[in-house]
Amino acid sequence: MPYTPQAEAKRSVRVPLLDLQAQYAPLREVLLDAVTRVCDSQRFIMGSEIEALERELASYLDVRHTIGVSSGTDALLMSLMALEIGAGDEVITSTYSFFASAGSIVRAGARPVLVDVEPDTCNLDPSAVEAAVTPRTRAIVPVHLFGQSADLDPILTTARRHGLAVVEDAAQAIGARYKGRRVGGIGDVGCFSFFPSKNLGGFGDAGLVTTSDDRWAARLRMLRNHGMEPKYYHQIVGGNFRLDALQAAVLRAKLPHLDAWTDGRRRNAERYHMLFASSPAASRVSLPTARAASFHVYHQFVIQVDDRDGLRRHLEACDIGTEVYYPVPLHQQPCFAGLGCPPGEFPHAERAAARSLALPIYSELTEIQQAWVVESISEYYR
Numbered sequence: 001m002p003y004t005p006q007a008e009a010k011r012s013v014r015v016p017l018l019d020l021q022a023q024y025a026p027l028r029e030v031l032l033d034a035v036t037r038v039c040d041s042q043r044f045i046m047g048s049e050i051e052a053l054e055r056e057l058a059s060y061l062d063v064r065h066t067i068g069v070s071s072g073t074d075a076l077l078m079s080l081m082a083l084e085i086g087a088g089d090e091v092i093t094s095t096y097s098f099f100a101s102a103g104s105i106v107r108a109g110a111r112p113v114l115v116d117v118e119p120d121t122c123n124l125d126p127s128a129v130e131a132a133v134t135p136r137t138r139a140i141v142p143v144h145l146f147g148q149s150a151d152l153d154p155i156l157t158t159a160r161r162h163g164l165a166v167v168e169d170a171a172q173a174i175g176a177r178y179k180g181r182r183v184g185g186i187g188d189v190g191c192f193s194f195f196p197s198k199n200l201g202g203f204g205d206a207g208l209v210t211t212s213d214d215r216w217a218a219r220l221r222m223l224r225n226h227g228m229e230p231k232y233y234h235q236i237v238g239g240n241f242r243l244d245a246l247q248a249a250v251l252r253a254k255l256p257h258l259d260a261w262t263d264g265r266r267r268n269a270e271r272y273h274m275l276f277a278s279s280p281a282a283s284r285v286s287l288p289t290a291r292a293a294s295f296h297v298y299h300q301f302v303i304q305v306d307d308r309d310g311l312r313r314h315l316e317a318c319d320i321g322t323e324v325y326y327p328v329p330l331h332q333q334p335c336f337a338g339l340g341c342p343p344g345e346f347p348h349a350e351r352a353a354a355r356s357l358a359l360p361i362y363s364e365l366t367e368i369q370q371a372w373v374v375e376s377i378s379e380y381y382r
Contacts, residue, residue, distance in 0.1 A: 013319070013368060013369055013372045014319045015319065015320045015321060015360050015365070015369045015372060015373055016321045016360065017321030017322060017323055017358065017359075017360050018197055018321070018360070018362050019360075019362055019364055019365075020196065020197075020201075022362070022364035023261070023362070023363075023364060027253065027254070027257070030253050031250060031253050031254075033253075034249035034250055034252065034253040035203075035246060035249060035250065037049075037249060038245045038246050038249045041245075043245055044244060044245050044246065045242060045244070045245065046225075046242060046245070047245055049245040049248040049249045049252070050068045050243050050245060050248045052248070052252060053068055053243075053248040053249075053251055053252050053255075054066040054067065054068055056252060056255055057208060057210075057255070058210075060175075060182075060255065060258075061174075061182045061184050061185055061190075061210055062181070062182050062185055063182075063184065063185040063190070063210040063211065063212050064211070064212040064213075064214070064217070065210065065211050065212065065213075065214070065217035065220075066208055066209070066210050067208065067209040067210075067211075067217065067220045067221055067224060068206070068207075068208055068242075068243030068248060069206075069207045069208060069209055069224055069241045069242070069243055070205060070206065070207060070240070070241045070242060070243060070244075071193065071195070071205040071206065071207045072100065072171040072191060072192060072193025072194070072195065072207040073100040073103070073104060073193075073207070074207055074239075074241045075171075075191035075192060075193070075207040075208060075209045076100055076101065076104035076141070076167070076169060076191045077104040077107050077108060077239075077241075078209055078220055078223050078224065078238075078239075078241050079167045079189040079191055079209055079220070080104060080105065080108040080110065080139070080167065081108060081223055081238070082189070082216050082219045082220050082223055083138070083139060083165050083167070083188075083189075083216075085105075085108050085109075085110050085138050085139055085165075086108060086109035086110060087109045087110070088110075088136065089109075089110040089111070089136060089137075089138040089139075090110060090111045090112075090113045090134060090136040090137045090138065091105045091108075091110050091111070091112060091113065091137070091138060091139045091140070091141055092112075092113045092114075092115060092129055092132050092133070092137060092139070092140045092141070093105065093112055093113070093114065093115075093124070093140070093141035093142075093143065093169075094114070094115065094117055094123070094124045094141075094142070094143045094145070094330075094349075095114035095115065095116065095117070095329045095330045095331045095341075095346050095349045096116075096117045096122055096145070096326065096329050096330070096346075096348075096349035096352055096353065097143045097145060097169070097326070097330065098143075098171070098172075098325075098326065099330065099333070100169075100171070101141055101143050101169050101330075102114065102330045102336065105141070110138070111136075111339075112330075112336070112339070113132050113134075113137070114329075114330055114331045114336075114339065114341060114346070115128035115129055115131075115132050115346070116128050116345075116346040116347070116348050116349055117145075117346075117348050117349050117352065118151075118348065119348045119351070119352075120289040121145070121148060121150075121151075121288075121289055121291060122145050122146070122302070122348075122349075122352050122356075123142070123143065123144070123145050123148065123149075123150040123151065124142045124143060124150045124151075124155070125348070126150075126151050126154035126155050126158065127154075129142075129154075129155055129158055130154075130158045133158065133162050133164070137162065137164055138164060138165065139164055139165040139166065139167055140155055140158070140159055140164055140165070140166050140167070141166075141167045141168075141169050142155050142166065142168060142169065142187070143169040143171075143172075144168065144169065144170050144171075144172060144173035144176055144183050145172060146172060146288065146298070146299055146300040146301075146302055146325070147172055147173050147176055147199070147265075147296055147297040147298045147299035147300065148173065148176060148288075148290065148291065148294050148296040148297075149173065149176050149177065149178035149183045149291075149293075149294045149295075150178075151178075151291070151293075152166075152168075152178050152183075152186050152187070153179075156186070156187070159187075165187075165188045165189070166186075166187030166188050166189075167187060167188065167189045167190075167191065168183055168184055168186065168187040168189070168190040168191065169191055170183045170184040170190050170191060170192050171191060171192060171193035171195075171198070171207075172193070172198065172199075172299040172300070173297060173299065174192055174198070174199055174200050174258070174297070175199065175200075175258060175259065175262050175295075175297045176294065176295055176296065176297045177294065177295035178293060178294055178295075179293045184210045185210055185212065188211065188213065188216070189209060189210065189211045189213075189216065189220075190208075190209065190210035190211070191207065191208070191209055191210075192207055192208040192209075192210070193206075193207050194206035194207060194208070194247065194251055198299065199258065199261060199262065199265070199297055199299055200251065200254055200255065200258050200261075201254075202247040202250050202251050203246065203247065203250050204244075204247060205247075206243055206244070206247040206248075206251065207243070208243075219236070222235055222236060222238055223236065223238035223239065223241065224238065224239075224241045224242055225238065225240070225241075225242060226238045226239065226240060260363070261363040262297050262298075262363075263363070264362075264363025264364070264365075265297060265298040265299075265361055265362070265363050266296070266297070266298060268298070268301070268361050268362075268363070268365050268370060269288070269290075269296070269298045269301055269361060271367065271370055272287065272301060272359070272361075272370060272373075272374070273287060275370060275371060275374040276374055279374050279375075279377070279378045280378045280381065280382050281374075281377050281378040281380070281381040281382075284305060284306070284381040285303050285304075285305055285377065285381075286303060286304040286305070286355075287303055288301060288302055288303070298361050300323075300325055300358045300361065301358065301359050301360075301361035302325060302356050302357065302358045302359075303356070303357055303358075303359060304351075304352065304355040304356055304357070305355055305357060305377075306355065308324070308354065308355050308356065308357050310380070311357065311377065311380050311381075312324070312357060314376065314379075314380045315373075315376055315377070315380075318372070318376040320359075320360070320372070320373055320376055321360060322357050322358060322359060322360075323357075323358045324356060324357060324358070325356060325358050326353060326356075327353055328353060329346060329349040329350055329352075329353050331345065331346060331349075332350075332353075359373055360373065
C-alpha cells in the first residue's frame with residue numbers, strides 16, 4: 001500500500017482476535033457486584049447461584065434439565081459416563097474438532113471412531129456417520145463447529161435406526177438453532193462450554209450439560225458430585241465436576257446480553273461477506289457457509305485460503321489477530337496413531353486444517369476494524 005495519510009491512519013488500527021476488555025468494560029460494575037454477592041455469602045460450592053443459573057439456562061435453551069459443571073470437557077465426559085459408555089464401546093465423532101470431542105471418549109474408556117466432515121460447513125458428514133456404525137457403536141457426538149449446528153436430522157435418523165445415543169457437542173454454539181430448535185436440546189444430551197473466549201464466557205473454566213430425560217438428569221447430577229446421593233452415600237462412581245458459584249454468578253450477569261452479542265457477531269459476519277464481495281481477494285478467499293436451516297452464532301468466522309500461513313504472518317504484521325482452528329485433524333494427532341487412520345483418509349478435514357484461518361468476529365468489532373482486515377487480506381493477494 002503506498003504511503004498516504006489515510007493509509008498510515010489505517011495501519012494504526014489494531015484488531016485483536018478477541019477483545020474481552022471491550023465486553024467487560026460496560027458490565028464491570030454488574031460483574032463485580034455478582035462476584036461480591038458470592039463472596040459476601042461465603043457459599044462457593046453448589047447452592048443458590050448454581051440453581052438460579054440452571055433455571056435461567058433451561059429457559060433460554062428450552063430444555064427440561066440443565067446441570068452446571070466444571071468445564072465443557074467434563075460435560076462431555078460426564079455425559080458418556082451417564083450413558084455407561086466404556087471399554088469395548090465405540091463412539092463416532094468428527095476428526096476436525098477441538099481435542100475434547102475425541103479425548104473425552106478415550107477417557108470414558110471407549111474407542112473414538114473418527115469420520116470426515118462436510119467440505120462447506122466443516123461439520124460432521126452424516127453419510128460418513130452412517131457408514132461408520134458397527135455392532136460396537138454406542139453413541140454419536142456431532143460437533144456444532146464454529147457456532148453452526150451440524151445437520152442433525154440424518155444423524156438422528158441413523159441413531160434411531162441403530163439404537164444409539166446422540167450427545168451434542170455444543171461447546172461453541174450456545175444460542176445456535178437447527179430448524180428453529182436450540183442446539184443442545186435436540187439430541188439425548190447436550191454439552192456446553194463457558195470458557196472465557198466462548199460467546200457466553202465465564203471468568204475461568206465452566207460448562208453445562210442439558211437433557212430432557214429425567215432419568216439421565218438424575219444420574220448426571222449424581223455424577224457431578226462423586227456419585228453421591230444423599231450426602232456420603234455413593235450410588236455410583238462419579239467425580240468432582242461441580243460448577244463454582246463464582247462462575248455461576250458471572251454467567252448469570254452475562255446471560256441477559258448474550259442475544260445482543262450474538263446479533264453483533266451475525267452483523268459482523270454479514271459485513272465481512274459484503275466487504276469481501278467487492279474485494280480484489282474475493283476469488284482467493286472461501287468464506288464460511290451458513291446453512292438455510294441453521295441459525296449460525298459465529299463463535300468463529302473461519303475463512304479458507306491458499307498460503308494460509310503466509311497470510312497469517314502478513315496479518316500479524318498489520319496488527320490483526322488470527323488463529324488456526326485446527327492445524328492438525330484428530331486422526332493425525334500422535335496420541336491417536338493407534339486408530340490406524342492413514343493420511344488422506346479424511347480429505348475434507350485435512351484440506352480444512354491446511355487452509356483454515358479464523359478472523360476477528362466479536363460483537364464489539366467496529367466497521368473500521370473489519371474494513372482494515374479485508375483490505376489487508378486484499379493487499380496480500382493483490
